[in-house]
Amino acid sequence: MGVGEAHGKVILLGEHSVVYGRPALAAGLPRGASARAWDAEGESSLHVTPWDVTVTPSDERSLGKAFGVMLEAARVERPVRIEARVDLPGGSGLGSSAALGVAVLRAIDALRGVERDDASALEVSLAWERVFHGNPSGVDNAMSIAGGLAWYVRGEPIERVRTRRAIPLVIGDSGEACSTKITVGEVARQHEKNRERMEKQFDAIAAIVRNGRLAAEQGDLKALGQLFDMNQSLLAGMLISTATLEEMIGVARASGAYGAKLTGGGGGGCMIAVTEDRAGAEKVRAAIEEQCGKRAFVALLGGEAAGDQER
Incomplete structure (x- = not known):
């Protein structure tokens, strides 16, 4: 049996502009995906919990197509059976599909005794991710592989970011499924229509990321937190925020968060808020759950306290 694990991810600053060569500040989450692989007879298969779905490479659904693409990209020549688990909400902007792909790849590699460096893992897992998201920036896959806090520029190796203290982050799920493929396409249409204006927007976000x-x-x-708010204003101007996300962001700010914004592609999915400490984060989490009726959790990112502290 081969076993593989991968992180979920959260983009702190730099959504969408990262697709156009600007930097993003991102972090791996303690929760993500895991997978186990065995040799099999007949056609390869992938079963995913808690989605309770099973696919084969010949399946016409997106998950089946992605599985087939990965097997081809990883040059898997004999049938495998994969049992995988995703511990992130799907379509939430937390990198569930990337985490699943990386976990599956690592399980297959472990079964076959393949030692793969991060660059190769990124290349193969991106082939999987393109099935779902069309033109992904690669940040989801990079963070699924590496974890931690990082500076990411498309096409370049990630650069680790060391923080003086842990960053208490509240992550709230709007419950609205988002499609990165759709929102990336919408921003691309705006870019084609008014390239000069959008390039200025991307440059402004890049400056926010650098300061962040x-x-x-x-x-x-x-x-x-102030930079979160500035980034959110620019993202909302791209028409990728939603009424639910704006409500959650407003509640977070009113409950003591230093700043809040959507994370990921937008059009639904999750928002994030930064607070002074864990106690402040718990207060914001409770407010989102009580006032908005949405699920939220706290994660500590960066610093010596990060990596395994989450609620």
Whole structure:
């Protein structure tokens, strides 16, 4: 048997502009996906819990197509049976499909005794991800592989970001499924229609990301929150926020968050908020659940306290 695990991800700053060569600040989440692989007879298969879905490479559904693409990209020559589990809500902007793909790849590699470096894992898992998202930036896959807090520029190796203190982050799920493929396409249409305006927007987001990295490194969470708010204003101007996300963001800010924004592709999915400490994060989490009726959890990112502390 081969076993594989992968992180979920959250983009702190830089959504969409990262597709156009600007940087993003992202982090791996403690929860993600896991998979086990065995040799099999007949056609390869993949079963995913809790979705309770089983596919084969000849399946016409997206998951089946992605599975077939991965087997081809990883040059898997004999049939395999995969049992996988995803511990992230699907279509939420937390990188569930990327985490699943990386976990499956790692399980297959472990079964076959293949040692694959991060660059190769990224290449193969991106073939899987393109089935779902068309033109992904690669940040989801990179963070699923590496975890931690990182500076990411498309086509370049990730750069680790060290923080002076842990970043208490509240992640709230709107319950509205989002499609990165659709929102990336919408932003692309805006870019084609008015390239000059959108390039200025992307440059403005890039400046926010650069300042966000400095704030994170220095442990200036108040400044980081202000940058969250600035980034959200630009993303909302691209028409990819929703009424539900805006409500959750407003509740987070009113409950003491330094700043809040959507995360991922938008059009639904999740929002994030940064607070001064764990106690403040728990207060914001409770407010989102009680006032908005939405699920939320707290994760500590960066610093010595990060990596395994989550609620």
